[in-house]
Amino acid sequence: MPIKLPFRPRGQSFPPDLWTKCPGCDEMLYNKQLEKSLRVCDTCGHHFRLRVDARLRQLLDHETFRERDAGLESVDPLGFVDQKPYPDRVAEARTKTGIRDAALWGTGAIGGQRVAICVMDFAFMGGSMGSVVGEKVTRAAEAALADRLPLIVVSASGGARMQEGTLALMQLAKTVAALRRLSDAGVPYVSVMTDPTTGGVFASYAALGDVNLAEPDALIAFAGARVSAGTIAETLPEGFQRAEFLFQHGFVDQVVKRADLRDTLAGLLQYLRPRPRPRAAPTGSENGTSGNGLLSRPLAAFVDVRPDPRREPERTRG
């Protein structure tokens, strides 16, 4: 039986906030140094998961981030109870993480270029996508379309949030439909996949970037190894479903070390400029074909603005 010293409660003998053991090389890393290295192991290059605030600090120009829709929060549409009621799980996650749900979105600048950006946080219920995450990604895409800003989504998620049932599943359709409009309008989108990006998030917005980037060794998969093993009794080979594997198979443009991510994005953004807004709304514009028609009518920002060959003469006229 272990002897407990009366003056030092067990568990505090080695302050856990000073050192972290690297799962890649078992090295003990001094936390302050780890933070300086952008939470990447100096010895083996293992990329630790990043919290949303650290990610935004690393990617965006100093103090340019303006969060939008910060007040969105999950509700419990199904009255879902597993071993705990869903609202309790959400409450716990909030206390643990200090954020309201698994994603934040807003606007900011990278290398002086304005972007709409949405960042996920795996610490909040495994980064699972419920209605709030889906809504934030969708709003980010809709704002990117309305303001003609490149969109960046940094994913870190285990997939759809089971506690919201098919409403979570429907977020795949909601987000992808919004991205389709972005794509049709010529507004670029960069997907950054970090460890892990799996399930419904990979099978929706994360896979669909005009440019897909991934952090080294990030797990990126449709079905995690456990799901595969459980469902079809198939063991997956070593190194399978990692960022480099996806790169080899043509689903990722570049595997980018965290230290280079910001510069890579800044470089890409020189080319990923949104196509200018059509001078006149090409569809459904009975009135007001003036140059800034879309600006003055917010709803019109969401109509299909793909060029329609039949209307070509009208489009070039204004």
Added chain:
Amino acid sequence: MPPAEGGFVQPHRVDHEALREAVWARVQQARDVKRPHTLELVGMMATDVIELHGDRLFGDDPALVGGFCRIGEHRAVFVGQQKGSEVEENVRRNFGMPHAEGYRKAMRLFQLAERLGLPVVTLIDTPGAYPGAASEERGVAEAIARSIGVMAGLRTPIVCVITGEGGSGGALAIAVGDVVIALENAIYSVISPEGCASILWRAPEAAQQAAVAMRLTAGEQQALGVIDVVVGEPTEGAHAAPEETARRLGAQIVTQLDRLMRRDLDELLQERYDRFRRMGAFADSGSMVTPRPERQSLADRLRMLLGSSRGILGAEQGPLRPEAADDQDEPPLREDV
């Protein structure tokens, strides 16, 4: 429905036996191998069926079929997952679990329909996309995501029908349309009950509880707004009377196509966008104030709706199956929620 206490409705905390059995019976019905599958249903509902094969990139996926058919007066393109009704065929069809090439074939057919100005009818019946090595290698997730995007912007009417198992992303990949119909004993879920149980309960044997908690039955999905129309099955279920099931389903599809084919495409696409744009339940507490429970009015409303859909299931009152479902000439619409 539990009574409202302190201003908002209490979640259903009691999973009583009857409810669990009723829900699980639906799951088993949805998975019944004798249930008519896509090609059988199309064969009975439509004429002049011509199947098309291959994704033009890799191969032909027997788990996802499609082609031309004439349904009522409408020439259409159909696409659906295909299970087998016997072991051998089921193995060949990979139990209705498509690989990436299946969804790429689906996209090819959707785009063909768009070019030809033909409406699309999709029949969804899959445990999910195939979660194996080959599937990952060829990018099944990318194919699903892209298929959703193709359907979201496809400039032709789309009618989707959940005929059996609507399993997760592999189902949704071909279930983005202007109207989503379900057969009465179909289920629709974000993950299989077994998968949900092993992750959240850490016990696969909790699958029945998970099935109840996810509210995956057609009636409940209609209450959530995920499904628009539920088509009643004959008394014993679709497997016992496939012809009658196909007749009812066919009539409903024709009704929907009649309606949709008259619509202006720009309006239709906007409504399709709005249909999915609305999906989800959340609260907005504005700025950074501490979250409070009374912000859950939307959740309460949905729960109230779902409470009434328990009535459809009949677990809390009355017989399991609603009367009159089997004697009607017209496919009954479940509008009592």
